[in-house]
Amino acid sequence: MISHNNSSKNNNLIQNNAAIGVFDSGIGGLTVVKHLRDLLPHEDIVYFGDTARLPYGIKSEEVVKRFAFEDSHFLLEHGVKIIVVACNTVGSTAIHLLEEHLNIPVIGVMQPGADACVKKTRNKKVGVIGTATTIRSGKYSQKIHELDSKIKVIDQACPLFVPLVEEGFFEDEATHFIAKRYLDKLIANNIDTLILGCTHYPVIKNIIQRIVGEDVVMVDSGEETAKFVEKYLASNNLGTSKSTKSELKLYVSDLSHKFQEIAEHFLHNSLSHIETIDFEQFLIEKGQDFRDYINQILIKDV
Numbered sequence: 001m002i003s004h005n006n007s008s009k010n011n012n013l014i015q016n017n018a019a020i021g022v023f024d025s026g027i028g029g030l031t032v033v034k035h036l037r038d039l040l041p042h043e044d045i046v047y048f049g050d051t052a053r054l055p056y057g058i059k060s061e062e063v064v065k066r067f068a069f070e071d072s073h074f075l076l077e078h079g080v081k082i083i084v085v086a087c088n089t090v091g092s093t094a095i096h097l098l099e100e101h102l103n104i105p106v107i108g109v110m111q112p113g114a115d116a117c118v119k120k121t122r123n124k125k126v127g128v129i130g131t132a133t134t135i136r137s138g139k140y141s142q143k144i145h146e147l148d149s150k151i152k153v154i155d156q157a158c159p160l161f162v163p164l165v166e167e168g169f170f171e172d173e174a175t176h177f178i179a180k181r182y183l184d185k186l187i188a189n190n191i192d193t194l195i196l197g198c199t200h201y202p203v204i205k206n207i208i209q210r211i212v213g214e215d216v217v218m219v220d221s222g223e224e225t226a227k228f229v230e231k232y233l234a235s236n237n238l239g240t241s242k243s244t245k246s247e248l249k250l251y252v253s254d255l256s257h258k259f260q261e262i263a264e265h266f267l268h269n270s271l272s273h274i275e276t277i278d279f280e281q282f283l284i285e286k287g288q289d290f291r292d293y294i295n296q297i298l299i300k301d302v
Protein backbone atom coordinates (compact mmCIF):
# COMPACT_ATOMS: atom_id res chain seq x y z
CA MET A 1 0.00 0.00 0.00
CA ILE A 2 2.86 2.38 0.71
CA SER A 3 5.26 2.29 -2.21
CA HIS A 4 9.01 1.90 -1.75
CA ASN A 5 9.19 5.27 -3.36
CA ASN A 6 6.95 6.72 -0.67
CA SER A 7 9.03 5.36 2.16
CA SER A 8 12.07 7.15 0.81
CA LYS A 9 10.26 10.42 0.39
CA ASN A 10 11.82 13.23 2.27
CA ASN A 11 9.69 13.73 5.35
CA ASN A 12 11.46 17.00 6.10
CA LEU A 13 9.71 18.47 3.11
CA ILE A 14 6.35 17.54 4.51
CA GLN A 15 4.74 19.94 6.93
CA ASN A 16 3.48 18.03 9.97
CA ASN A 17 0.71 20.54 10.51
CA ALA A 18 -0.53 20.31 6.94
CA ALA A 19 -3.87 18.59 6.42
CA ILE A 20 -4.53 14.99 5.47
CA GLY A 21 -5.99 14.88 1.96
CA VAL A 22 -8.82 12.44 1.30
CA PHE A 23 -10.72 11.83 -1.90
CA ASP A 24 -13.50 9.66 -3.25
CA SER A 25 -15.84 9.71 -6.22
CA GLY A 26 -18.53 11.13 -3.96
CA ILE A 27 -19.42 11.23 -0.33
CA GLY A 28 -18.65 7.56 0.42
CA GLY A 29 -15.17 8.53 1.58
CA LEU A 30 -16.73 10.49 4.42
CA THR A 31 -17.17 7.14 6.17
CA VAL A 32 -13.35 7.04 6.24
CA VAL A 33 -13.18 10.68 7.39
CA LYS A 34 -15.51 9.85 10.28
CA HIS A 35 -13.06 7.25 11.60
CA LEU A 36 -10.05 9.50 10.91
CA ARG A 37 -11.64 12.27 12.97
CA ASP A 38 -12.45 9.87 15.82
CA LEU A 39 -8.88 8.59 15.95
CA LEU A 40 -6.98 11.77 15.02
CA PRO A 41 -9.06 14.65 16.41
CA HIS A 42 -6.34 17.28 15.90
CA GLU A 43 -5.52 16.51 12.28
CA ASP A 44 -7.01 18.88 9.69
CA ILE A 45 -8.60 17.20 6.70
CA VAL A 46 -9.19 18.42 3.16
CA TYR A 47 -11.73 16.22 1.38
CA PHE A 48 -12.59 16.14 -2.28
CA GLY A 49 -15.70 14.30 -3.47
CA ASP A 50 -15.99 14.16 -7.23
CA THR A 51 -19.79 14.15 -7.12
CA ALA A 52 -20.17 15.56 -10.65
CA ARG A 53 -18.48 12.49 -12.17
CA LEU A 54 -19.80 9.81 -9.79
CA PRO A 55 -20.08 6.82 -10.01
CA TYR A 56 -16.53 5.70 -10.76
CA GLY A 57 -17.38 2.04 -10.19
CA ILE A 58 -18.93 1.47 -13.62
CA LYS A 59 -16.33 3.41 -15.62
CA SER A 60 -13.37 2.03 -17.56
CA GLU A 61 -10.02 1.60 -15.82
CA GLU A 62 -8.41 4.27 -17.97
CA VAL A 63 -11.00 6.86 -17.00
CA VAL A 64 -10.71 5.98 -13.30
CA LYS A 65 -6.91 6.31 -13.48
CA ARG A 66 -7.20 9.72 -15.12
CA PHE A 67 -9.72 10.89 -12.51
CA ALA A 68 -7.45 9.58 -9.73
CA PHE A 69 -4.60 11.86 -10.88
CA GLU A 70 -6.86 14.86 -11.33
CA ASP A 71 -8.42 14.43 -7.87
CA SER A 72 -5.02 13.91 -6.23
CA HIS A 73 -3.60 17.03 -7.85
CA PHE A 74 -6.54 19.05 -6.58
CA LEU A 75 -5.57 17.93 -3.05
CA LEU A 76 -1.86 18.57 -3.68
CA GLU A 77 -2.75 22.18 -4.48
CA HIS A 78 -4.15 22.40 -0.95
CA GLY A 79 -0.75 21.46 0.44
CA VAL A 80 -1.78 18.15 2.03
CA LYS A 81 0.89 15.99 3.68
CA ILE A 82 -0.52 12.57 2.70
CA ILE A 83 -3.33 11.38 0.47
CA VAL A 84 -5.84 8.80 1.62
CA VAL A 85 -7.58 7.25 -1.37
CA ALA A 86 -10.98 6.63 0.24
CA CYS A 87 -12.28 4.81 -2.81
CA ASN A 88 -11.88 1.09 -3.41
CA THR A 89 -12.53 1.57 -7.12
CA VAL A 90 -9.47 3.83 -7.41
CA GLY A 91 -7.61 1.49 -5.04
CA SER A 92 -8.23 -1.44 -7.35
CA THR A 93 -7.12 0.32 -10.54
CA ALA A 94 -4.86 3.30 -9.99
CA ILE A 95 -3.22 3.27 -6.58
CA HIS A 96 0.07 1.80 -7.85
CA LEU A 97 0.35 4.75 -10.24
CA LEU A 98 -0.39 7.34 -7.56
CA GLU A 99 2.15 5.73 -5.23
CA GLU A 100 4.75 5.83 -7.97
CA HIS A 101 4.16 9.34 -9.27
CA LEU A 102 3.00 11.53 -6.38
CA ASN A 103 5.70 12.98 -4.18
CA ILE A 104 3.84 12.44 -0.91
CA PRO A 105 2.69 9.20 0.75
CA VAL A 106 -0.47 7.59 -0.64
CA ILE A 107 -2.61 5.28 1.49
CA GLY A 108 -5.40 3.12 0.09
CA VAL A 109 -8.30 1.31 1.73
CA MET A 110 -7.89 -2.22 0.35
CA GLN A 111 -4.85 -3.58 2.18
CA PRO A 112 -6.13 -2.69 5.68
CA GLY A 113 -9.47 -4.33 4.77
CA ALA A 114 -7.78 -7.49 3.50
CA ASP A 115 -5.49 -7.69 6.57
CA ALA A 116 -8.45 -7.36 8.93
CA CYS A 117 -10.58 -10.01 7.22
CA VAL A 118 -7.75 -12.57 7.26
CA LYS A 119 -7.43 -12.05 11.04
CA LYS A 120 -11.18 -12.26 11.62
CA THR A 121 -12.34 -15.26 9.59
CA ARG A 122 -12.74 -18.55 11.47
CA ASN A 123 -14.10 -20.83 8.74
CA LYS A 124 -11.89 -19.28 5.99
CA LYS A 125 -14.87 -18.31 3.86
CA VAL A 126 -14.83 -14.61 3.16
CA GLY A 127 -17.28 -12.50 1.18
CA VAL A 128 -16.27 -9.31 -0.64
CA ILE A 129 -18.76 -6.79 -2.00
CA GLY A 130 -17.84 -3.73 -4.02
CA THR A 131 -18.43 -1.82 -7.22
CA ALA A 132 -18.29 -3.64 -10.57
CA THR A 133 -14.78 -2.28 -11.25
CA THR A 134 -13.44 -3.27 -7.83
CA ILE A 135 -14.83 -6.81 -8.07
CA ARG A 136 -13.72 -7.25 -11.70
CA SER A 137 -10.17 -6.28 -10.71
CA GLY A 138 -9.93 -9.30 -8.36
CA LYS A 139 -7.61 -7.20 -6.15
CA TYR A 140 -9.25 -8.15 -2.85
CA SER A 141 -8.93 -11.89 -3.64
CA GLN A 142 -5.32 -11.34 -4.65
CA LYS A 143 -4.46 -9.47 -1.45
CA ILE A 144 -6.29 -12.02 0.74
CA HIS A 145 -4.57 -14.95 -0.99
CA GLU A 146 -1.16 -13.31 -0.56
CA LEU A 147 -1.84 -13.52 3.17
CA ASP A 148 -3.58 -16.92 3.27
CA SER A 149 -4.01 -19.00 0.12
CA LYS A 150 -6.48 -21.36 1.84
CA ILE A 151 -9.18 -18.74 2.24
CA LYS A 152 -12.14 -19.12 -0.12
CA VAL A 153 -13.19 -15.70 -1.41
CA ILE A 154 -16.72 -15.24 -2.74
CA ASP A 155 -17.20 -11.86 -4.32
CA GLN A 156 -20.19 -9.96 -5.59
CA ALA A 157 -20.50 -6.64 -7.40
CA CYS A 158 -23.32 -4.47 -6.03
CA PRO A 159 -23.57 -1.63 -8.57
CA LEU A 160 -26.94 -0.34 -7.34
CA PHE A 161 -25.74 0.31 -3.78
CA VAL A 162 -23.88 3.56 -4.59
CA PRO A 163 -26.87 5.32 -6.22
CA LEU A 164 -29.17 4.11 -3.42
CA VAL A 165 -26.82 5.50 -0.80
CA GLU A 166 -26.25 8.80 -2.63
CA GLU A 167 -30.05 9.07 -2.79
CA GLY A 168 -30.22 8.74 1.00
CA PHE A 169 -32.03 5.34 0.98
CA PHE A 170 -30.25 4.15 4.15
CA GLU A 171 -33.09 2.26 5.83
CA ASP A 172 -35.36 1.65 2.90
CA GLU A 173 -37.30 -1.32 1.57
CA ALA A 174 -35.82 -0.81 -1.90
CA THR A 175 -32.30 -1.09 -0.49
CA HIS A 176 -33.27 -4.18 1.51
CA PHE A 177 -34.80 -5.85 -1.56
CA ILE A 178 -31.77 -5.21 -3.77
CA ALA A 179 -29.30 -6.13 -1.03
CA LYS A 180 -31.03 -9.48 -0.62
CA ARG A 181 -30.63 -10.22 -4.33
CA TYR A 182 -26.91 -9.41 -4.17
CA LEU A 183 -26.14 -11.16 -0.89
CA ASP A 184 -27.96 -14.50 -1.39
CA LYS A 185 -24.93 -16.04 -3.11
CA LEU A 186 -22.66 -15.10 -0.20
CA ILE A 187 -25.08 -16.56 2.34
CA ALA A 188 -25.34 -19.79 0.31
CA ASN A 189 -21.54 -20.07 0.49
CA ASN A 190 -21.61 -19.88 4.28
CA ILE A 191 -19.26 -16.88 4.65
CA ASP A 192 -18.37 -15.86 8.21
CA THR A 193 -16.69 -12.53 7.33
CA LEU A 194 -17.72 -9.85 4.85
CA ILE A 195 -15.59 -7.00 3.53
CA LEU A 196 -17.55 -3.85 2.75
CA GLY A 197 -15.30 -3.14 -0.23
CA CYS A 198 -16.77 0.24 -1.10
CA THR A 199 -16.65 3.26 1.16
CA HIS A 200 -20.33 3.97 0.49
CA TYR A 201 -21.50 0.72 2.05
CA PRO A 202 -20.97 1.31 5.81
CA VAL A 203 -24.04 3.58 5.86
CA ILE A 204 -26.23 0.60 4.88
CA LYS A 205 -24.34 -1.77 7.17
CA ASN A 206 -27.43 -2.47 9.31
CA ILE A 207 -29.45 -3.70 6.35
CA ILE A 208 -26.54 -5.84 5.15
CA GLN A 209 -26.00 -7.29 8.64
CA ARG A 210 -29.69 -8.21 8.99
CA ILE A 211 -29.59 -10.06 5.65
CA VAL A 212 -26.33 -11.97 6.14
CA GLY A 213 -27.06 -12.67 9.82
CA GLU A 214 -25.63 -11.41 13.09
CA ASP A 215 -22.85 -14.04 13.15
CA VAL A 216 -21.15 -12.68 10.06
CA VAL A 217 -18.33 -10.28 10.96
CA MET A 218 -18.32 -7.09 8.89
CA VAL A 219 -15.04 -5.49 7.91
CA ASP A 220 -15.33 -1.78 7.21
CA SER A 221 -12.26 -1.06 5.10
CA GLY A 222 -12.53 2.65 6.01
CA GLU A 223 -12.31 1.95 9.72
CA GLU A 224 -9.28 -0.30 9.21
CA THR A 225 -7.66 2.39 7.02
CA ALA A 226 -8.09 5.07 9.67
CA LYS A 227 -6.24 2.80 12.15
CA PHE A 228 -3.51 2.33 9.56
CA VAL A 229 -3.20 6.10 8.98
CA GLU A 230 -2.91 6.70 12.73
CA LYS A 231 -0.01 4.22 12.95
CA TYR A 232 1.60 5.50 9.77
CA LEU A 233 1.65 9.14 10.94
CA ALA A 234 3.04 8.13 14.32
CA SER A 235 5.77 5.85 13.00
CA ASN A 236 6.86 8.33 10.33
CA ASN A 237 6.80 11.28 12.67
CA LEU A 238 4.19 13.00 10.56
CA GLY A 239 1.55 13.73 13.19
CA THR A 240 0.37 17.27 13.80
CA SER A 241 1.70 19.25 16.74
CA LYS A 242 -1.61 21.11 17.03
CA SER A 243 -3.80 20.53 20.05
CA THR A 244 -6.71 22.63 18.83
CA LYS A 245 -9.90 21.23 17.31
CA SER A 246 -9.26 20.20 13.76
CA GLU A 247 -10.83 21.63 10.62
CA LEU A 248 -12.61 19.66 7.91
CA LYS A 249 -12.78 21.35 4.53
CA LEU A 250 -15.07 19.61 2.12
CA TYR A 251 -14.92 20.29 -1.61
CA VAL A 252 -17.27 18.71 -4.13
CA SER A 253 -17.57 19.06 -7.88
CA ASP A 254 -21.37 19.20 -7.67
CA LEU A 255 -23.68 20.01 -4.77
CA SER A 256 -27.07 18.30 -4.91
CA HIS A 257 -29.99 19.66 -2.89
CA LYS A 258 -29.77 16.83 -0.33
CA PHE A 259 -26.01 16.83 -0.11
CA GLN A 260 -25.55 18.42 3.30
CA GLU A 261 -28.12 16.14 4.96
CA ILE A 262 -26.60 13.00 3.44
CA ALA A 263 -23.01 14.04 4.13
CA GLU A 264 -23.85 14.75 7.78
CA HIS A 265 -25.39 11.28 8.04
CA PHE A 266 -22.12 9.78 6.78
CA LEU A 267 -20.06 11.82 9.22
CA HIS A 268 -22.41 11.54 12.21
CA ASN A 269 -21.63 15.22 12.59
CA SER A 270 -22.42 18.65 11.21
CA LEU A 271 -20.39 20.26 8.47
CA SER A 272 -19.17 23.83 8.55
CA HIS A 273 -17.14 24.21 5.35
CA ILE A 274 -18.58 22.87 2.07
CA GLU A 275 -17.55 24.38 -1.21
CA THR A 276 -18.53 23.47 -4.74
CA ILE A 277 -15.69 23.80 -7.17
CA ASP A 278 -15.84 24.07 -10.92
CA PHE A 279 -13.66 21.06 -11.64
CA GLU A 280 -13.75 21.57 -15.40
CA GLN A 281 -12.33 25.03 -14.86
CA PHE A 282 -9.69 23.59 -12.51
CA LEU A 283 -8.61 21.19 -15.26
CA ILE A 284 -8.60 23.92 -17.91
CA GLU A 285 -6.33 25.99 -15.68
CA LYS A 286 -4.00 23.00 -15.16
CA GLY A 287 -3.56 23.12 -18.93
CA GLN A 288 -2.23 20.89 -21.66
CA ASP A 289 1.01 20.06 -19.79
CA PHE A 290 -0.98 18.40 -17.04
CA ARG A 291 -3.00 16.39 -19.61
CA ASP A 292 0.24 15.31 -21.31
CA TYR A 293 1.76 14.31 -17.96
CA ILE A 294 -1.22 12.01 -17.22
CA ASN A 295 -1.28 10.65 -20.78
CA GLN A 296 2.39 9.67 -20.53
CA ILE A 297 1.75 7.79 -17.30
CA LEU A 298 -1.28 5.98 -18.76
CA ILE A 299 0.55 5.02 -21.97
CA LYS A 300 3.34 3.39 -19.97
CA ASP A 301 0.89 1.53 -17.72
CA VAL A 302 -0.81 -0.57 -20.43
Ligand code: DGL
Nearest residue numbers: 025028056057088089199
Ligand atom coordinates in the same frame (compact mmCIF):
# COMPACT_ATOMS: atom_id res chain seq x y z
N1 DGL B 1 -16.98 4.86 -2.82
C1 DGL B 1 -16.30 4.32 -3.94
C2 DGL B 1 -15.60 3.01 -3.62
O1 DGL B 1 -15.20 2.81 -2.53
C3 DGL B 1 -16.96 4.16 -5.25
C4 DGL B 1 -18.28 4.62 -5.60
C5 DGL B 1 -18.43 4.81 -7.07
O2 DGL B 1 -18.15 5.91 -7.51
O3 DGL B 1 -18.83 3.89 -7.78
O4 DGL B 1 -15.42 2.19 -4.46
